[in-house]
Amino acid sequence: MSGDIKTSDSPAGDEPKRGMMETERRIDDTRRRSQMLSIWKRLCRNKLSIIGMIIFLILVLAAIFAKQIAPYDYSAQDLTNALAMPSAEHWMGTDDFGRDILSRVIYGGRISLLVALLGIIISLVAGGLIGVISGYYSGTLDGILMRIMDVIMAIPGFLLAVCVSAALGSGVLNTAIAIAIAGIPGYARLMRALVMSIRGNEYVEAARVCGQSGFRIMIREIVPNTLSPIIVDTTLRIGAYILMISSLSFIGLGVQPPEAEWGSMLSAGRQYIRSFWPIVTFPGLAIMATLFGLNLFGDGLRDALDPRLKK
Amino acid sequence: MLKFVGRRVLWLIPVMLGAIFIVFAINAIDPGDPVSALLGGSYTQEQYDDKKIELGLDKPFIVRYAGYVKDIVTDGDFGTSYTTKRPVSTELVERFGVTFKVAVISILIAIVLGLPFGIISAVKQYSIADNAVTIISLVFASMPGFWLALMLMLAFALNIKIFPASGIEGWKSWVLPCLASGLSFIATITRMTRSSMLDVVRQDYIRTARAKGLDERTVIVKHGVRNALIPIITTIGFQFGILVSGSVIVETIFSLPGLGTLMMTAINNRDYPVIEGCVIIMAALICVINLLVDLVYGFVDPQIMEQMKGSKKARRARHKTMGAHAL
Amino acid sequence: MSLLEVKDLTIHYLTDDGDVSAVNGISFSMEKGDTLGLVGETGAGKSTTALGIMRLVPNPPGKILRGEILFDEEDLLAKPEAEMRKIRGNKISMIFQDPMTALNPVMRVDEQVAEVVKRHSGLNKSDSLRRALDMLQTVGIPPERGGDYPHQFSGGMKQRVVIAIALACTPQLLIADEPTTALDVTIQAQVLDMMNDLKQEFGTSMILITHDLGIVAETCDKVAIMYAGKIVEYGSLRDIFKQTAHPYTIGLFNSLPPASSDVKRLKPIPGLMPDPTDLPTGCSFHPRCPFCQELCTEKAPEDKIISPGHSIRCHFYQELKEKRPVAEVGK
Numbered sequence: 017m018s019g020d021i022k023t024s025d026s027p028a029g030d031e032p033k034r035g036m037m038e039t040e041r042r043i044d045d046t047r048r049r050s051q052m053l054s055i056w057k058r059l060c061r062n063k064l065s066i067i068g069m070i071i072f073l074i075l076v077l078a079a080i081f082a083k084q085i086a087p088y089d090y091s092a093q094d095l096t097n098a099l100a101m102p103s104a105e106h107w108m109g110t111d112d113f114g115r116d117i118l119s120r121v122i123y124g125g126r127i128s129l130l131v132a133l134l135g136i137i138i139s140l141v142a143g144g145l146i147g148v149i150s151g152y153y154s155g156t157l158d159g160i161l162m163r164i165m166d167v168i169m170a171i172p173g174f175l176l177a178v179c180v181s182a183a184l185g186s187g188v189l190n191t192a193i194a195i196a197i198a199g200i201p202g203y204a205r206l207m208r209a210l211v212m213s214i215r216g217n218e219y220v221e222a223a224r225v226c227g228q229s230g231f232r233i234m235i236r237e238i239v240p241n242t243l244s245p246i247i248v249d250t251t252l253r254i255g256a257y258i259l260m261i262s263s264l265s266f267i268g269l270g271v272q273p274p275e276a277e278w279g280s281m282l283s284a285g286r287q288y289i290r291s292f293w294p295i296v297t298f299p300g301l302a303i304m305a306t307l308f309g310l311n312l313f314g315d316g317l318r319d320a321l322d323p324r325l326k327k
Numbered sequence: 328m329l330k331f332v333g334r335r336v337l338w339l340i341p342v343m344l345g346a347i348f349i350v351f352a353i354n355a356i357d358p359g360d361p362v363s364a365l366l367g368g369s370y371t372q373e374q375y376d377d378k379k380i381e382l383g384l385d386k387p388f389i390v391r392y393a394g395y396v397k398d399i400v401t402d403g404d405f406g407t408s409y410t411t412k413r414p415v416s417t418e419l420v421e422r423f424g425v426t427f428k429v430a431v432i433s434i435l436i437a438i439v440l441g442l443p444f445g446i447i448s449a450v451k452q453y454s455i456a457d458n459a460v461t462i463i464s465l466v467f468a469s470m471p472g473f474w475l476a477l478m479l480m481l482a483f484a485l486n487i488k489i490f491p492a493s494g495i496e497g498w499k500s501w502v503l504p505c506l507a508s509g510l511s512f513i514a515t516i517t518r519m520t521r522s523s524m525l526d527v528v529r530q531d532y533i534r535t536a537r538a539k540g541l542d543e544r545t546v547i548v549k550h551g552v553r554n555a556l557i558p559i560i561t562t563i564g565f566q567f568g569i570l571v572s573g574s575v576i577v578e579t580i581f582s583l584p585g586l587g588t589l590m591m592t593a594i595n596n597r598d599y600p601v602i603e604g605c606v607i608i609m610a611a612l613i614c615v616i617n618l619l620v621d622l623v624y625g626f627v628d629p630q631i632m633e634q635m636k637g638s639k640k641a642r643r644a645r646h647k648t649m650g651a652h653a654l
Numbered sequence: 655m656s657l658l659e660v661k662d663l664t665i666h667y668l669t670d671d672g673d674v675s676a677v678n679g680i681s682f683s684m685e686k687g688d689t690l691g692l693v694g695e696t697g698a699g700k701s702t703t704a705l706g707i708m709r710l711v712p713n714p715p716g717k718i719l720r721g722e723i724l725f726d727e728e729d730l731l732a733k734p735e736a737e738m739r740k741i742r743g744n745k746i747s748m749i750f751q752d753p754m755t756a757l758n759p760v761m762r763v764d765e766q767v768a769e770v771v772k773r774h775s776g777l778n779k780s781d782s783l784r785r786a787l788d789m790l791q792t793v794g795i796p797p798e799r800g801g802d803y804p805h806q807f808s809g810g811m812k813q814r815v816v817i818a819i820a821l822a823c824t825p826q827l828l829i830a831d832e833p834t835t836a837l838d839v840t841i842q843a844q845v846l847d848m849m850n851d852l853k854q855e856f857g858t859s860m861i862l863i864t865h866d867l868g869i870v871a872e873t874c875d876k877v878a879i880m881y882a883g884k885i886v887e888y889g890s891l892r893d894i895f896k897q898t899a900h901p902y903t904i905g906l907f908n909s910l911p912p913a914s915s916d917v918k919r920l921k922p923i924p925g926l927m928p929d930p931t932d933l934p935t936g937c938s939f940h941p942r943c944p945f946c947q948e949l950c951t952e953k954a955p956e957d958k959i960i961s962p963g964h965s966i967r968c969h970f971y972q973e974l975k976e977k978r979p980v981a982e983v984g985k
Contacts, residue, residue: 061670163341164345166342167341167342167345167346167349168345168349170342170345170346170610170613170614170617171346171349171350171606171610171613172568172569172571172572172609172610172613173572174569174572174573174575175571175572175575175606175609175610176349178572178575178590178594179349179350179353179354179602179606180353182594182602183353183354183356184356255469259471262471262473263471263472263473263573263576266473266576267575267576267579267591268591268595269594279471279473282473282474282477286477286580289477289480289481289485290485293481296474296477296478296481297478299474300470300471300474300477300478303471303474304466304469304470304471304474305469307468307469307470307471308465308466308469311465311468311469312465315465453714530755531750531752531755531756532755532756532757532758532759534710534750534756535750535756535757535758535816535819536758537710537742538708538710538742538743538747538748538750539742539743539747539769539770539773539819540739540740540741540742540743540744540770540773540774541739541743541769541770541773542736542739550758550761553760554758554759554760627760628759628760629759629760629803629805630759630803630805633805633806
């Protein structure tokens with residue numbers, strides 16, 4: 017069953033078939049879209065998930081407009097005013113270099129989201145590619161790839177990220193790679209399952225009969241149809257990625273000062289834990305609020321996806 | 328059954344080989360150089376080359392990998408630490424207990440508290456108790472472990488001085504580390520139990536049980552919980568991995584002499600043999616736990632047990648042994 | 655003295671999407687030893703009625719709003735839950751539709767039967783287990799399979815286990831909710847025959863919920879036809895099959911393929927069951943009724959007794975009878 021049954025190149029014979037294929041795919045698209053719409057509607061009815069969405073949205077907006085929102089430059093030092101308690105000028109106080117903690121927390125969100133986004137892109141592209149290949153050309157190659165994924169999954173994600181991060185060194189891109197590697201097997205498995213279920217559809221068969229190449233079929237017919245489950249899965253992952261980034265930064269890997277990162281801010285503030293509580297409190301609260309919002313949203317999303325809960 | 332366990336144990340071999348390979352490969356691409364790190368600031372090229380040969384780093388990657396695996400398998404030899412010059416295996420054995428103890432205590436607390444919370448929450452869905460449990464567990468599930476550790480330290484070691492902030496001095500020293508790693512674990516198990524129980528409570532066999540005239544307690548405990556266990560056990564197995572790898576953080580904060588601190592020190596010193604040893608031991612521990620989890624599935628669900636047994640002949644013989652677990 | 659008398663039972667499901675009127679004031683009674691057939695399309699409220707009698711309507715969202723259920727002259731709806739538990743599985747028991755999911759997958763079948771025996775008989779554990787094995791034997795399951803788990807049985811065998819559970823305490827009333835729908839046709843007859851035999855043996859009365867008029871003809875003495883949460887026609891087997899009066903019942907019979915003559919096309923009832931959150935005004939059946947008149951859209955018909963023991967909810971049954979004598983009906 018490979019795509020090398022070649023029909024004549026004359027377009028005349030292909031036209032009707034292609035037209036049908038197109039319609040069928042469009043029907044499939046419409047169905048999927050209306051499904052997404054009803055999930056979205058159910059999601060919007062859930063108050064908690066709306067709250068979660070709002071929290072996350074605020075974070076995203078704050079990250080994008082960090083420059084406009086932050087009252088101070090996140091790296092501007094003022095050693096005369098170091099370790100100042102929260103006040104009207106510095107709502108969350110200042111750190112050991114006299115930098116405004118609020119501004120650093122806002123910029124920290126930016127770093128977290130940036131690294132998480134990069135990590136997701138890397139793991140999605142790598143894992144997705146492995147999954148598509150594995151699912152489309154099942155057989156020995158599939159077996160080998162999946163066993164490799166099993167092995168990677170046997171090592172806890174954070175441990176793997178620690179090792180990779182230690183080897184690559186700190187920095188935005190290196191951290192993204194470190195957290196991405198741990199995320200690859202999950203995407204690969206999801207993508208493989210999706211491709212295997214879509215591969216059996218008539219319009220994919222039709223495309224194959226029409227002599228389209230395997231690569232073209234993958235790009236045109238299969239990948240677009242995997243998008244919505246992938247988006248859902250990604251939404252549920254962001255929180256875990258953000259947590260991992262801050263954990264790595266906290267133990268001295270990940271993203272390090274002078275960049276503002278929540279985990280590294282906490283790590284730097286640890287030595288002042290006895291005398292100056294704001295420095296170990298606010299960055300942590302920021303992480304917690306983010307994860308809380310994402311968890312609320314994720315719970316709502318899971319409920320909305322569960323057809324049994326339809327009342 | 329034995330065949331299943333045998334197959335499952337055999338599968339551990341490629342997994343562990345793969346895990347060792349991955350760690351080894353990651354360390355091999357490390358741009359940082361352990362040789363220069365060990366020799367300090369000034370050294371001659373000759374000293375450098377000697378040191379490299381001494382550490383065995385002159386040989387090609389595959390040869391080093393094969394030799395490393397062979398030493399582990401034949402002598403349990405994980406190499407020698409670059410910094411302390413002691414055998415890595417000795418260090419691992421010394422440190423293992425602390426990490427294992429924290430992990431096991433945290434899990435036990437999480438199971439003992441998380442299960443009942445989740446069950447109550449599911450049975451009294453939408454009640455005040457349910458809402459309280461749901462919100463509180465969500466808050467704790469959203470708390471990063473290292474920050475929770477800092478907050479606990481701030482509250483109970485520095486402000487109210489009940490527990491020591493670091494080191495090991497009696498049972499009190501274990502309280503905060505176990506709480507720090509266990510609280511989010513309780514939250515996770517509570518959440519999983521709740522959703523799994525909600526799923527089960529809607530099943531037809533629960534209605535059958537009610538139609539028998541059984542009281543609600545029997546219906547929930549006898550018919551509900553056992554059916555809800557599979558996803559909970561999966562979560563416990565999964566969380567164990569998170570807990571063990573999270574020891575890197577919690578142990579560092581509370582200065583506990585476990586695998587986590589050992590690994591952190593090794594990372595800072597580029598002490599490859601120790602890093603590799605730590606990762607391998609942690610991965611092995613998690614593999615063993617996952618194996619146990621798979622076996623527990625069998626005791627919980629007779630259908631899975633059947634798959635493990637495989638043969639129809641074994642099915643007959645099983646009833647006698649299974650009788651004890653069927654309650 | 656009736657064994658069971660249901661008066662004006664009304665059950666609604668209060669959901670986010672609206673108020674689902676599942677059962678709208680139904681009344682019927684049955685004598686000891688009777689078998690009552692409760693017939694209707696999916697969504698007519700048959701199962702909810704059954705769950706209502708057991709007081710097992712899932713709450714929330716379900717709620718019994720009104721009515722009385724007199725069992726042995728005692729109102730079940732007024733009983734405290736603890737009293738009700740003594741009745742369930744003991745005096746009234748129920749067989750559910752899908753045997754595949756009705757048994758606990760992680761419990762041995764003999765224990766599942768023994769559990770109900772132990773609960774209601776006061777026997778100790780080993781005696782209950784012995785009784786359970788006897789009961790399994792009665793329904794045709796060899797005792798040596800008692801230690802097996804549900805997944806090791808076929809659908810028909812599972813339904814036998816379910817029946818064993820239901821009959822283990824020799825109940826006075828057995829409610830069977832489509833007990834054979836999920837089974838293969840060949841197994842259906844076996845299970846039905848067995849239920850009939852056991853019913854005779856134990857002197858149990860039975861409410862048989864089904865949408866299969868063939869099964870009704872074979873097993874029931876009385877028949878209640880349900881539509882949109884109401885009983886539209888009630889009577890003896892003979893009344894319903896030979897003196898069919900309600901347009902809906904006529905429609906049901908017409909949609910059956912007759913066994914004798916060969917008919918080219920079936921005559922299904924046009925349209926669908928109405929949305930239970932938004933029932934039509936007047937007679938719920940009017941949008942689908944071929945004899946619908948203006949009155950039907952405005953006023954809901956009362957229950958009228960047309961001959962002893964035969965009642966019907968229709969404004970125009972009299973005219974109907976003249977216009978269209980019950981000819982095509984019969985089996």
